[in-house]
Amino acid sequence: MSAEPVSVAARPMPAQGVADVRAGFVEAVPHLRLFARSLTRNFVEADDLVQETMLKALANIDRFEPGTRLRPWLFTIMRNTFYSDLRKRRREVQDVDGEHAARLVQAPRQDSSVDFEDFKQAFAQLHSDHREVLTLIGASGCSYEEAANICGCAVGTIKSRVNRARRRLEEIMNGAAGGAGADADQETPPSQDAIAGAW
């Protein structure tokens, strides 16, 4: 995934509200980066996705309703972009069997952050649906309603996903602390980058 060169100059924004949009972008960037990492499990791809999201948002800023929250709108754009790109890439590239599994090397850990490292490793093994709801609600403070809008499903679905995700995370951390036990529901095993870096 690679974002196109940055260019917003060709699409001048109305002066009114630009400062708000800019401030909203600055506030949203860490949330977007975290959400992008939970989706891609790759630092570089995540930042490309954030950039692509911001460019799409700017190009369609007229679709943003003043008075509504910018961050959930950006999350929705990001999620749609990610899954759209993912489908395109799946059509173009076939992963080599076992390539990801072969890279399942445990990252070196520092004693002071063993718990957090265990958590990150367990998190990387969750199904993508579970990673995204935990990130949106647990880390970025979205409401269940906002998460439901972003993910395009019912509030009840989000609630049950959160419950299942938390239960699965606890199972992984309790049952396979530090190990790379795969989530039975997981679509692909996490890469080394996913375990070591993608939070």
Place this chain on the structure above:
Amino acid sequence: MGMIKSSAGSHNMERDTPPRSQPPKSAPDAPAPPKRARLRQDFASQKDLHVDPITRNLRKAFDEVAAEPLPEEFLDLLRQIDESAGGENER
């Protein structure tokens, strides 16, 4: 770019056109009455004391990302927004 109009409630993953932003059902940013706000703050601080490990680690993950410097590409984008706004203001 051509605009594809879609209904506000639709969340089809297939679409490439960003959706319209959604108004919040309630107004979470609206100032709460002082007494209720105080109670809410007290409750929040109590909750923080007993926050579960998963929530604590999720927040820590966010704090780590928030502490990272912004990539130059993002700063370029913000600068271009500023320039775009400046150009409009000069008209």
